[in-house]
Structures are given as structure tokens and as C-alpha cells.
Amino acid sequence: MASIHPTAIIDPAAQLDSTVTVGPYAVIGAHVRIGPGTTVGPHTVIEGRTTIGSDNRIFQFASIGAISQDMSYGGEPTELVIGDRNTIREFCTLNLGTMKEEGVTRIGSDNWIMAYVHVAHDCRVGDHIVMANNATLAGHVHVGDWAVIGGLSGVHQFVHIGAHAMIGFQGHVAQDVPPYMTVDGNPLTVRAVNLTGLKRRGFSPERMAAIRQMHKLLYRDSLTLEQATEAIGAMKGGQLDIDADVDVMLGFLAGSRRGIVR
Structure with missing residues (x-):
């Protein structure tokens, strides 16, 4: 009973x-x-x-x-x-x-x-x-696996938060947050890759290096989103784990409804 x-x-x-x-x-x-x-x-x-x-x-x-x-x-x-x-x-x-x-x-x-x-x-x-x-x-709102959403954060309707992303304290989330990224502030800004979270989940140094490269293409190389997406796609080279991480990012970017935080 x-x-x-x-x-x-x-x-x-x-x-x-x-x-x-x-x-x-x-x-x-x-x-x-x-x-x-x-x-x-x-x-x-x-x-x-x-x-x-x-x-x-x-x-x-x-x-x-x-x-x-x-x-x-x-x-x-x-x-x-x-x-x-x-x-x-x-x-x-x-x-x-x-x-x-x-x-x-x-x-x-x-x-x-x-x-x-x-x-x-x-x-x-x-x-x-x-x-x-x-x-x-x-x-x-859609939230991917292993994401972390900080206290007192608000996420706008229809926003997507990618897998392994981290939202800092009191985040005002009005645009999509790509996988693996750490964001905070108002207006919301991408600060870095969520390396601490990835290490805790057993990501290899090679995978983390590839994810950092995706971050660089999206946020540091002054590329348009279309150019960055094309460059990320070109990173695929037959390494299964890295190719899977690239596919996660590409799928997220293709499915974004509100545009990504940039």
C-alpha cells in the first residue's frame, strides 16, 4: 500500500x-x-x-x-x-x-x-x-540537457537555451542561448564557454578546444552569423565526439526562433 x-x-x-x-x-x-x-x-x-x-x-x-x-x-x-x-x-x-x-x-x-x-x-x-x-x-521555452539557469533569472517566451549552457545570476534572457556558452548581465552577453561544466561532465581537452573554436567563430572573429555557421560546419573532420558537438551547435543555430545572444 x-x-x-x-x-x-x-x-x-x-x-x-x-x-x-x-x-x-x-x-x-x-x-x-x-x-x-x-x-x-x-x-x-x-x-x-x-x-x-x-x-x-x-x-x-x-x-x-x-x-x-x-x-x-x-x-x-x-x-x-x-x-x-x-x-x-x-x-x-x-x-x-x-x-x-x-x-x-x-x-x-x-x-x-x-x-x-x-x-x-x-x-x-x-x-x-x-x-x-x-x-x-x-x-x-526549451531548455537543453545539462543547462544551468541562475537564481532570479527570467527567460522570455519562445526562447531556446542550448545544452550545457549556463545562465548567470539574474539573467534577462530574451534571445536564444547557444549550447556550451556562459551568459550573464542585462543586456545579456556571452562571456565564455562553460568550461567548468564541460570538465565536470567528462569532456576531453580536444572536445573543449573544438567548442572554444566555435565560440571564437561566433563571438570573436567579426563574422556574420551566416559566415560563422559555415565555418563551424567546416570543423567536422571525422572525430565522432567533436562532430557530434558541432552538429549540436549547427542544429541549434538552424532552429533558433528569436535569434541568438550575440
Whole structure:
């Protein structure tokens, strides 16, 4: 049997694995599904069509699966899907999607989401991401794997943040942030490659040198974006890891919707 505090209110139609733990005064709605080993803290509200995977830790007073704050939302049957092994701290607000995209807000696995973080409708948050206290994602934001978003940072709607990027404290993010880059300030500026993060993730010196070259082409060589993109493409030379990193950058640049921070 699931370990459910007697003061918790759980709709009979909710689907909870037998190993789920639910704390005092939590409220769980009818369309909620929660996987093995997940812990739901006191006073947490989980509602809407929300699916939560295994071994997540959701702390007290979080609001999970509330309807979007998009004024055009009309009650459509949209969803929130959360993966496995995430830590979601106090007072986080994670909203359902809207029909403006696929109708789903998605959060991956192994993320560290600190207190007061807001993830708005239709966001796509990858894996192994750190979002520090009060970081805010507006609607339709995409965040790549291993990105770090500093405390009190705000990310404009439709912005894409690339894999392994780092947003500094109080970042005002209104344009796309390419993979591997460190940005901060207002207006936002690319400072350098996120070398510390890459080292922690086991990137070889050769890979980091190639990424630094991509940074140089984009930000130091006075090239147009088209010229820099062409030069980055020319870096591919048959080394699988480096070629994969180049492809990550090229794919991001090709898919940018708001233009990159430059």
C-alpha cells in the first residue's frame, strides 16, 4: 500500500504506485498518475492531467499541474509530463500545456529544481538541468540537457537555451542561448564557454578546444552569423565526439526562433 497521510485528499480515480509517499494535507486530483518511489510533500497540490515518473522528490507547498496562465486557455485537456528522479523544491509552480503547441508541458529526468521556480505552459525542459531559486520560464521555452539557469533569472517566451549552457545570476534572457556558452548581465552577453561544466561532465581537452573554436567563430572573429555557421560546419573532420558537438551547435543555430545572444 502507498504511504498516504490520513489528512491527504486523493481523488479515487488518481493512479498512484503502491510505493508512493504522500505527506499531510496534500491534494491529488483525478487525472494524476504517479510512478514508483515518488514522494509528495505536505500541502502539495497535484492536479490536471499530470503524469509523474519514478523516484521524484516533491517538497512541500509545490503546485504541480495547475492550468496555464495563458489568458487564451479555454479548459482544453492538456497535460504535464514529468520524468524520473527529479527534485522539485518548495513553492515551485509547474503548469499544464496549451493547444498552441502539442498540448503538453514536458520536464525530463534528473533535474534539480530549486524553490520558487516557475515552468510555464508548453515548456520543454530536458535532463540533468539545474534551475536555481526563483528562476522563471515563460511559455514555450526549451531548455537543453545539462543547462544551468541562475537564481532570479527570467527567460522570455519562445526562447531556446542550448545544452550545457549556463545562465548567470539574474539573467534577462530574451534571445536564444547557444549550447556550451556562459551568459550573464542585462543586456545579456556571452562571456565564455562553460568550461567548468564541460570538465565536470567528462569532456576531453580536444572536445573543449573544438567548442572554444566555435565560440571564437561566433563571438570573436567579426563574422556574420551566416559566415560563422559555415565555418563551424567546416570543423567536422571525422572525430565522432567533436562532430557530434558541432552538429549540436549547427542544429541549434538552424532552429533558433528569436535569434541568438550575440
